Amino acid sequence: MSISENIAKIEERIQKALDTAGRKRDEITLMGVSKFAPIGQVEEAFRAGIRCFGESRVKDALEKFETFRKDHSGNSAAQIHLIGSLQRNKAKSAALFFDCIQSVDRKELVVELAKHAPARDEPLAVLFELHTGEESKSGFESIDDLFQAAELVLESGCLKPGGLMTMAPFTSDTNLIRASFRQLVKAQKELERRFPPKENWACLSMGMSNDFEAAVEEGSTLLRIGSLIFKE
Numbered sequence: 001m002s003i004s005e006n007i008a009k010i011e012e013r014i015q016k017a018l019d020t021a022g023r024k025r026d027e028i029t030l031m032g033v034s035k036f037a038p039i040g041q042v043e044e045a046f047r048a049g050i051r052c053f054g055e056s057r058v059k060d061a062l063e064k065f066e067t068f069r070k071d072h073s074g075n076s077a078a079q080i081h082l083i084g085s086l087q088r089n090k091a092k093s094a095a096l097f098f099d100c101i102q103s104v105d106r107k108e109l110v111v112e113l114a115k116h117a118p119a120r121d122e123p124l125a126v127l128f129e130l131h132t133g134e135e136s137k138s139g140f141e142s143i144d145d146l147f148q149a150a151e152l153v154l155e156s157g158c159l160k161p162g163g164l165m166t167m168a169p170f171t172s173d174t175n176l177i178r179a180s181f182r183q184l185v186k187a188q189k190e191l192e193r194r195f196p197p198k199e200n201w202a203c204l205s206m207g208m209s210n211d212f213e214a215a216v217e218e219g220s221t222l223l224r225i226g227s228l229i230f231k232e
């Protein structure tokens with residue numbers, strides 16, 4: 001199957017999940033997670049309508065998207081987000097290159113990004129990654145830590161909060177997966193209450209190849225799909 005056929009299949013499944021939940025297609029962005037995809041495949045996905053890509057490593061993204069960025073600028077530009085964990089020593093290049101850092105998982109990283117983001121033309125969008133049960137330890141563990149990081153972002157003037165990101169545990173137990181997504185929705189509500197306006201926290205980045213339908217039903221606004229798009 002071609003990449004555009006893969007995307008068409010995924011779109012059908014998204015639509016079914018939306019119908020179940022009584023939601024609309026324009027509430028959700030489909031990101032192509034291109035971390036293992038060569039640029040030719042990225043171009044194919046772009047031609048099929050994908051306008052948001054996710055990369056897990058700073059250096060790979062810089063190399064892969066350098067020309068792509070120049071070729072697709074202006075109205076047809078695609079967003080490129082970092083979704084993998086970010087080391088301090090890469091914070092500068094990440095802050096200058098990406099449209100959004102989805103993997104902000106500790107206060108120190110906020111401080112580091114805020115040092116470099118003023119060199120951008122516009123504020124850098126960030127999402128907070130919440131640890132909701134996936135085995136690897138990335139993500140904030142407590143709502144208090146998350147609140148402190150949110151304060152730093154809001155005070156920075158060069159970082160713009162967008163919402164939350166999580167990875168559900170890798171399991172076939174849909175109850176565990178949904179519990180993880182619900183934890184993200186709960187954290188979003190608490191952030192909305194503590195740090196209005198609501199718009200600051202509108203993005204819920206949750207749902208991958210193996211669990212995106214449940215994510216749509218639980219309220220996801222951004223699906224991060226890699227293997228289903230880029231592997232046949």
Ligand SMILES: *Cc1c(COP(=O)(O)O)cnc(C)c1O
Nearest residue numbers: 033083208209210224225226227
């Ligand atoms: C790789 C990755 C994805 C995409 O996973 P697939 O199972 O290939 O869809 C989504 N989010 C993050 C954070 C990832 O690292």
